[in-house]
Amino acid sequence: MAWSQDEERMLAQIESYLIDEDPRLAARLESFNERVERRENGRPRRAARAAGRRPSRSTVIILVSWLLIATLIATLLIMVFRQDAASLPL
Structure with missing residues (x-):
């Protein structure tokens, strides 16, 4: 205009x-x-x-942190499910 x-x-x-x-x-x-x-x-x-x-240092730190958290959660879930499966009667 x-x-x-x-x-x-x-x-x-x-x-x-x-x-x-x-x-x-x-x-x-x-x-x-x-x-x-x-x-x-x-x-x-x-x-x-x-x-x-290249990605900045803070970006790499955040990505590594998220990867570590996701791995820990997955490990804990696997442990809980195995424990529940082991305690079920056959």
Whole structure:
């Protein structure tokens, strides 16, 4: 949707007021806009990193922990079922 001329004029006034009032904010916004433009023109950063990326240390720790917990639960269930089966009369 296109902006009307009045809306564009009001936005330009707001922009000039903010630039005059807080130049650091204006510089930060300009830097942000440049990064967004680079990202839109090139390959997204996440896709670029995902191509040759190893999982982080915390991810590995979490996966190993879940694997250990699942193994322990499975072992306990097997022990309980064997105990129940052994106590059944034949």
